[in-house]
Structure formats: structure tokens, C-alpha cells
Amino acid sequence: MQEQSLFPNQPQGITLSQFNARISQAINTAPGLQNQWIIAETSDLRVVRGHCYMELVEKDDHGTTVAKLGAVIWASTFARLDAKFQAAMGTGLKTGMKLLVLATANYHSQYGFKAVINDIDPSYTMGDMARQRLEILKRLKADGIIDMNKELPITAVPQRIAVISAAGAAGYGDFMNQLEHNPYRLKFYTCLFGASMQGAQTVPSVLAALDRINEHMELFDAVVIIRGGGATSELNSFDNYDLAASVAQFPLPVIVGIGHDRDETVLDYVAAIRVKTPTAAAEWLINRGTNALAHLDELQEAVVTAVRETVGHAREQLTYYTGMIPAAARRIIETNSIRLDNYTKNIPLAANNLIANQRTRLERAVERMGGALEHAMQREQLRLKALGEKAALLSPENTLQRGYSLVWAGGKCVTAASQISPGERVTMQFADGTASATVDKVKG
Amino acid sequence: MEEIKEMTYTQAVTELEQLVQKMQDPQCSIDNLTAYTKRSKELLDICRKKLTAADEQLKQILADIQQQG
Numbered sequence: 001m002q003e004q005s006l007f008p009n010q011p012q013g014i015t016l017s018q019f020n021a022r023i024s025q026a027i028n029t030a031p032g033l034q035n036q037w038i039i040a041e042t043s044d045l046r047v048v049r050g051h052c053y054m055e056l057v058e059k060d061d062h063g064t065t066v067a068k069l070g071a072v073i074w075a076s077t078f079a080r081l082d083a084k085f086q087a088a089m090g091t092g093l094k095t096g097m098k099l100l101v102l103a104t105a106n107y108h109s110q111y112g113f114k115a116v117i118n119d120i121d122p123s124y125t126m127g128d129m130a131r132q133r134l135e136i137l138k139r140l141k142a143d144g145i146i147d148m149n150k151e152l153p154i155t156a157v158p159q160r161i162a163v164i165s166a167a168g169a170a171g172y173g174d175f176m177n178q179l180e181h182n183p184y185r186l187k188f189y190t191c192l193f194g195a196s197m198q199g200a201q202t203v204p205s206v207l208a209a210l211d212r213i214n215e216h217m218e219l220f221d222a223v224v225i226i227r228g229g230g231a232t233s234e235l236n237s238f239d240n241y242d243l244a245a246s247v248a249q250f251p252l253p254v255i256v257g258i259g260h261d262r263d264e265t266v267l268d269y270v271a272a273i274r275v276k277t278p279t280a281a282a283e284w285l286i287n288r289g290t291n292a293l294a295h296l297d298e299l300q301e302a303v304v305t306a307v308r309e310t311v312g313h314a315r316e317q318l319t320y321y322t323g324m325i326p327a328a329a330r331r332i333i334e335t336n337s338i339r340l341d342n343y344t345k346n347i348p349l350a351a352n353n354l355i356a357n358q359r360t361r362l363e364r365a366v367e368r369m370g371g372a373l374e375h376a377m378q379r380e381q382l383r384l385k386a387l388g389e390k391a392a393l394l395s396p397e398n399t400l401q402r403g404y405s406l407v408w409a410g411g412k413c414v415t416a417a418s419q420i421s422p423g424e425r426v427t428m429q430f431a432d433g434t435a436s437a438t439v440d441k442v443k444g
Numbered sequence: 445m446e447e448i449k450e451m452t453y454t455q456a457v458t459e460l461e462q463l464v465q466k467m468q469d470p471q472c473s474i475d476n477l478t479a480y481t482k483r484s485k486e487l488l489d490i491c492r493k494k495l496t497a498a499d500e501q502l503k504q505i506l507a508d509i510q511q512q513g
Contacts, residue, residue, distance in 0.1 A: 156454055157495060160502065185496045191506040193513055216509055219502075289495055292457075296491050299460050303484045306467035307477060314474045 020109040027113075033105035035118065040069075045095045050075030052082070052093065056101070056115060071103065071115040081120050088122035100124035129239065136241045136266045145248045149272045152253045157292045158221035158285060160189045162213040162252070164206055167194045171228025171278035175257070178282035186289035191220075197227040197258070202237035210246050220252055224285075225267065226278035227258040238265035247271055257281035400431035417444035453494040460487040 027033060040056035047053075051074055058067040073081055086092055093099075102119035140146040161179075165172040172192070179188045193209035196202055206225065213223055225247070238258060244266040247254050253272035257280055258265060268274040275281050392398065396406065406429040407414040414420055420439050428435045451459075463484050466472060472480075 156457060159495070160506075187496055187498050189499065189502050189506055191510045193510075212513065219505065219509070292453075292495060293492070295457070296460075296488055299457075299464055299484075300488050302464045303467060303481060303488075306464065306472070307481055310467070310472055310474055310477050313470075 017109055020107070024107045024109060027105050027107040030105070035102055035104055037121075038101055038103050038115070039124070040067075040099060040101065042093065042095050042097050042099060045093060047078070050078065052078045054095075056099075056103075069115050070113070071101070071117055073117045077118060081117075085120055085122050085125075089126060093120075097125055098128040133239050133264075133266050136239060136244055137269055139241060140244055140248060140266075140270060143245070145245060146270055148248050149250055149254050149270055152251070152272055154253045154272060155221045157186070157289045158253070158255075159187060159289075160219060160221045161191070161285070162216075162220045162223045163190050163192045164195050164209045164213075164223065164225045165192065165227065165278070166197045167192060169197065169226075169228065171226050171257070174228065175224070175226050175278035175282045178279055179285065182282075182286045182289070184286065184290050184293060186286060186293075188285060191216075198237060200237075203240045203243050206243055207246055210250060214251070217251060222272075222285075223250065223252050223254045224281050225254060225256045225258055225271070226281055228278045238267050240266070243267065244270050255281050255284065397431065400429065405430050417442050449490070451490065453491055456487050456491050456494070460484055460491065463487070 038056070040058055043055040043057045045052065045054040051072055053070070053072050056069045056071045057065050060066050082092055100121040101115075101117045102121075103115040103117050105113070106116045107113050137146065163172070163175070165175070176190065179190065182188075193212055195205040195209040197206075210223070213220065247256075247267055248270040254267075254270075255273040255275065256265075256267045256271040257275045257278045258267060273284060275284050400406070407420075408427045408429065409420050409424055412419075414426065420426060420442060422439050422441055424439045426437055426439060428437060463480055467477070467480050467484070
């Protein structure tokens with residue numbers, strides 16, 4: 001209702017709500033502002049009481065914002081759209097994403113102007129991320145570094161592992177648990193280099209962890225970058241040229257387990273080994289170990305077989321020679337047994353001759369001995385006879401008979417003058433008797 | 445011949461593979477067999493040990509580095 005003015009020249013005004021109603025009328029019914037698909041990037045996205053608020057922006061090639069509009073997804077729609085987006089992308093809506101949204105321009109007298117988002121087409125975002133990734137990959141290729149990490153030799157069993165992960169993450173726990181409790185008792189040595197695996201800090205913290213590992217490079221066989229469990233958003237933090245270039249050029253083979261079933265990151269293309277989950281990374285390492293153990297079993301079997309064959313071959317040779325020996329031996333034995341027979345036959349003959357000879361010699365000797373004995377006896381008898389005659393000639397009786405006498409004193413035969421003294425009684429023995437006398441004088 | 449304890453797994457398994465090849469050669473003399481078998485047993489043991497026996501010293505070094513982080 002128009003009020004009567006005190007100043008007739010004064011322009012006629014309407015109330016704000018009347019004006020807003022006109023805006024509302026204009027906007028909310030204008031063609032091309034309802035359910036229009038719009039391409040825009042998200043910024044300053046936040047969820048408040050179930051409603052998702054954001055700024056939709058458009059940037060030029062230099063990153064300068066050239067268009068901007070506040071937008072909202074009402075809670076009732078957001079629950080559905082977020083689930084749909086998650087299912088397609090493996091990640092929720094977040095700041096910095098390029099979206100294709102179905103929006104309606106909405107003006108509310110009380111709350112102002114907003115784009116109300118009614119739908120999102122995730123395939124556009126997917127395509128945009130793929131395009132971004134493709135650009136990074138092109139650049140890595142052009143720089144000649146895209147395959148560098150893949151070309152590094154990987155030790156038979158990487159046992160010394162530098163792990164880049166968020167310390168408390170479920171994925172890290174799964175990885176460690178899997179390695180530590182592997183049923184083959186394979187030993188792994190891990191060292192955690194903690195890093196933020198989501199949000200703005202992802203790239204700088206993973207780069208810092210790689211730098212630290214590089215300082216201790218000689219202690220490790222491989223690097224494992226894992227991320228898993230918790231929210232599955234923020235995956236495209238890894239789609240970063242600097243990070244990809246560092247991984248590609250890292251001097252140790254890198255195993256990445258950060259991907260997602262439905263998505264890949266640039267790191268998956270540059271790392272030596274890519275697996276889907278932290279558990280799969282552990283399984284890959286354990287598998288290397290079991291392959292090595294199986295290879296050792298094969299080698300052991302080969303050693304045993306080689307020994308068996310070589311010994312078997314030698315034994316065969318030996319058996320062959322053993323077979324040869326009897327024939328040769330038989331010949332030797334036969335030759336020798338003939339010689340032996342001859343000897344055996346000749347032995348009695350030779351022995352008889354020998355005995356006969358010896359007997360003749362013996363008989364002759366006996367004969368000779370008999371003659372010699374007789375002769376010796378005769379000689380001795382003659383000698384004895386001569387001795388007897390000599391003895392008889394020299395006997396005291398004969399001597400006494402020849403006129404000699406013996407003088408006895410004190411029972412002893414006196415053979416010297418000094419043996420007796422004057423006055424001593426002596427007995428003189430003659431051949432036919434004795435005479436006693438006393439010594440007068442001794443001269444000598 | 446390299447001191448066996450100083451060898452890496454790769455070195456040990458490479459020597460073992462070469463040794464097995466020698467032993468599989470029909471010209472392999474039975475006189476060498478004992479020495480080859482003994483050496484291959486040693487190499488097999490060290491390889492298995494490297495895969496399954498704990499190196500406490502290395503564990504400690506890595507624990508220290510992890511703590512510094």
C-alpha cells in the first residue's frame with residue numbers, strides 16, 4: 001500500500017520485501033536458471049547440520065577466480081548425492097574438485113541468492129581427475145623419469161623396509177600385523193617414517209619422509225608407501241607432479257599401497273610395485289620370501305640329485321671294474337697255481353734227494369768219527385801208560401827203596417834243616433821200616 | 445671363496461646356483477663332490493638363516509631411527 005507523501009516530488013519507494021519479491025519472481029521463474037547443468041570448481045566446502053555449503057568458482061588459466069557463486073545442497077539431497085559420489089569416485093565431495101552440477105538459481109528474501117544443487121554427475125569429476133593425472137604423466141614421460149623407479153633392481157627378498165604411513169592408521173597396523181605374523185617365519189625389518197596421508201599436508205610430509213629415508217638409504221631394501229582405513233577421501237592429494245617425480249627418481253624401489261579399487265593415482269604409474277592395499281603390500285613382500293624359500297628347496301633338491309647321480313655314476317664305473325677284476329685275477333691265479341703245482345710235485349723228490357745226501361754225509365761222518373775215536377783212545381791209553389810208569393818211578397816207595405829216607409817231626413815231613421832244632425825228636429822212614437833219633441846239631 | 449657370514453642373501457644364493465650348475469655337470473669329479481656338497485649346505489643354511497633368523501642389531505638401529513622421527 002502506497003503512503004501519502006509529504007513531499008510530492010519525492011520518488012515513490014517500495015519495501016525491501018516487495019523488491020525482494022520481485023527479484024524472487026524474476027529469478028525463480030526466469031528461463032535458463034532452473035535445473036541448469038553448470039561446470040564449476042568447489043571451494044570452501046563445509047557440511048553444517050547435514051546441509052552442504054560451498055562456493056562454486058571458475059578460474060582462468062592463471063588460477064585467478066573469474067566467477068563465483070554460493071551454493072548449497074540441502075541435507076535431504078546431500079545424503080543421496082554424497083553416497084552416489086562416493087560410490088562412483090571412492091571419495092566424498094571436497095574442496096578443489098571440478099564438478100558438473102545440476103543447479104537452480106534461487107533467491108530467498110531472507111537468505112539471499114544461492115545456487116541450489118539438485119544433482120551431480122560424478123563422471124565429469126572422474127574425467128577431470130583423469131585428465132589432470134594424464135597431464136602429470138605426460139610431463140613425467142617428457143622429463144624421462146616415469147620408468148626410473150620401475151627399472152631399479154629389486155633384491156630377491158626385500159626385508160629391510162622403510163614405511164611411509166600415518167602412524168596410527170588402520171592400514172599401517174594391518175601391514176605390520178601381516179608382516180610380523182607371516183606363517184613362514186620370514187623376518188622383516190620395518191622403520192616407520194610418519195607422514196600425513198590426507199589433506200593439504202600429504203605432499204610436503206611424504207616428500208619430507210622420502211628425504212629422511214634417503215639419508216639412511218643403505219639400511220633399506222625398499223620403501224613402502226601405504227594408506228588405508230579411515231576415510232577414503234582426499235585420494236587425489238597423491239596426484240601431484242612433485243611427489244610423483246620424487247617417487248620416480250627415488251634410489252630405492254617403491255611399493256605403493258595407497259590406491260583404491262575404483263581409482264588410481266599417479267604414484268601407481270611411477271612406483272616400482274603397485275598394490276591396492278597395505279595388506280596387499282605385506283602379502284607381496286611375504287610372497288617374495290616364500291618364493292625365495294621355495295627356490296632354496298629346489299636348489300637343495302638339485303644338490304641331493306647331483307650328488308646321487310655323480311655317486312651313482314662312480315658306483316657304476318666301480319661295478320664295471322669290479323666285474324673286470326675276477327677275470328684278470330683268475331688268470332693270475334691259474335698261472336700261479338700251475339707254478340705252485342710244479343713246485344708241489346718237485347718238493348718230495350728234492351726232499352728225498354736232500355735227505356739221502358744228508359744221510360750219506362751223516363753216515364760218512366759217523367764212520368769218520370768212529371775211526372777218530374778209536375785212534376784217540378789208543379793215543380790216550382799209551383799216554384796213560386807212560387804217565388803210570390813215570391808216576392811209579394817217582395813214588396816215595398821207589399825212592400825209599402833206592403836208598404833215600406824221609407824225616408818226620410811232629411807228624412810232618414821235614415823237607416828243610418830250618419824246620420827242626422837241636423834236641424828235637426825225629427822219626428826216619430826207610431823202605432823197610434823206621435828209626436827214632438834225636439837231633440844233635442842243625443847246620444844250614 | 446668369500447667369508448660366508450659377510451655375504452648378502454643375493455651373493456650366497458648366486459654362488460649356490462653356480463655350485464649346483466657345477467655339480468650337475470656330468471664332468472663333475474667325485475673328488476670335488478664332497479667340497480661342493482659341504483659348501484652348498486653352508487650356503488643353503490646361511491640363505492635360510494638370512495630369511496628367517498632375526499638380526500637384533502638391525503632391529504635396534506631401525507628402532508632408533510624411527511624414534512628420531
